[in-house]
Amino acid sequence: MARSPDAARPASASGLPFDDIRALLSRLPGPSAEAVAAVRAREAELVKPTGALGRLEDIAEWLAAWQGKAPPHVARPLVAIFAGAHGVTAKGVSAYPAEVTSQMLGAFSGGGAAINQICASFDIGLKVFDLASDRPTPDITERAAMSEQECAATMAYGMEAIAGGIDLLVVGEMGIGNTTVAAAIACALYGGEPEDWVGRGTGVDKAGLKRKAEAVRAALETHKGHLGDPLEALRRLGGRELAAIAGAIVAARMERVPVVIDGYVATAAASVLHALDASALDHCVAGHRSAEAAHGRLLERLEMKPLLDLGMRLGEGSGGALAVAVIKAAAACHSGMATFSEAAVANRA
Ligand SMILES: Cc1cc2ncn([C@H]3O[C@H](COP(=O)(O)O)[C@@H](O)[C@H]3O)c2cc1C
Numbered sequence: 001m002a003r004s005p006d007a008a009r010p011a012s013a014s015g016l017p018f019d020d021i022r023a024l025l026s027r028l029p030g031p032s033a034e035a036v037a038a039v040r041a042r043e044a045e046l047v048k049p050t051g052a053l054g055r056l057e058d059i060a061e062w063l064a065a066w067q068g069k070a071p072p073h074v075a076r077p078l079v080a081i082f083a084g085a086h087g088v089t090a091k092g093v094s095a096y097p098a099e100v101t102s103q104m105l106g107a108f109s110g111g112g113a114a115i116n117q118i119c120a121s122f123d124i125g126l127k128v129f130d131l132a133s134d135r136p137t138p139d140i141t142e143r144a145a146m147s148e149q150e151c152a153a154t155m156a157y158g159m160e161a162i163a164g165g166i167d168l169l170v171v172g173e174m175g176i177g178n179t180t181v182a183a184a185i186a187c188a189l190y191g192g193e194p195e196d197w198v199g200r201g202t203g204v205d206k207a208g209l210k211r212k213a214e215a216v217r218a219a220l221e222t223h224k225g226h227l228g229d230p231l232e233a234l235r236r237l238g239g240r241e242l243a244a245i246a247g248a249i250v251a252a253r254m255e256r257v258p259v260v261i262d263g264y265v266a267t268a269a270a271s272v273l274h275a276l277d278a279s280a281l282d283h284c285v286a287g288h289r290s291a292e293a294a295h296g297r298l299l300e301r302l303e304m305k306p307l308l309d310l311g312m313r314l315g316e317g318s319g320g321a322l323a324v325a326v327i328k329a330a331a332a333c334h335s336g337m338a339t340f341s342e343a344a345v346a347n348r349a
């Protein structure tokens with residue numbers, strides 16, 4: 001079908017309006033069949049009972065498929081934290097004040113946050129992307145969080161997360177109020193009642209939980225009739241950090257960087273891509289299952305089996321970063337173990 005001339009489209013700060021994002025999604029690279037074949041051949045020779053490393057074997061194969069090389073290698077993993085601010089916090093949806101978001105940016109640079117310690121424990125790089133965290137997006141119960149231009153520009157900014165030769169990306173977030181935004185997006189994409197998709201987040205009480213469900217209900221009512229397109233759901237129900245996460249996931253696919261998705265909020269952002277193209281998250285794994293119950297529900301919809309389940313409900317990329325330890329070990333076992341013949345161990349009869 002012929003495209004309308006560029007001049008007919010609104011100008012975009014990023015040069016990436018939604019049409020261009022859709023075009024990018026239509027040419028996502030697939031897995032490397034050669035790398036997968038090479039991993040399987042080597043796996044069969046490694047000095048262990050067949051299949052004994054369980055999911056670590058699947059992870060090695062997945063890494064090779066999406067890095068496009070065998071053996072796979074994780075030497076430069078990165079956690080990208082995207083930070084945004086949300087007008088919907090005015091509706092009393094978080095247990096903590098909105099200013100915590102920018103204050104936590106200080107904690108990340110000072111090394112005092114949980115994610116700093118987890119990254120240091122496993123030699124993972126950390127970058128924080130501040131998406132105007134001093135300028136909240138409008139309250140989604142009243143207006144769209146972003147214009148198309150802003151949403152596309154924010155997705156483009158998120159794409160910068162893959163710069164610098166990384167070989168594994170964890171997508172995480174910081175943004176007081178964003179579990180409400182995640183719930184609104186999940187409810188728009190998958191239906192059901194707002195109550196199915198809201199949880200305690202930072203620890204709201206029963207009344208807070210009710211306010212969250214009401215905020216989601218009001219947002220869906222305000223944007224009714226416009227939420228059939230997943231990109232519209234993203235820009236209207238928003239959160240800049242969710243748009244940036246979606247952009248980062250697409251860019252990682254184009255550059256052959258496998259992705260680890262963190263908790264509920266990051267998964268809600270990823271689910272927008274899945275709703276656009278069911279194969280768009282094939283290069284991603286769920287790092288963990290958050291204690292936010294709706295996260296499990298969302299992972300079921302995406303048919304993703306989380307690597308860890310530690311009762312965490314933090315965000316910041318923390319569950320994803322812990323999963324990097326497992327993924328690194330999977331790659332190390334696959335590439336570093338001896339074969340039966342190298343180790344002079346008798347193979348099965
Ligand atoms: C000190 C502090 C550090 C955090 N680090 C991540 N989050 C997490 O909590 C927020 C989402 O929960 P809600 O929707 O209930 O506001 C996000 O910022 C998320 O990253 C934090 C929250 C707090 C208070």
Ligand SMILES: O=C(O)c1cccnc1
Pocket residue numbers: 179201202262263264265266290291292295313314315316
């Ligand atoms: O699972 C998450 O992403 C999460 C849960 C609670 C608070 N912030 C984030």
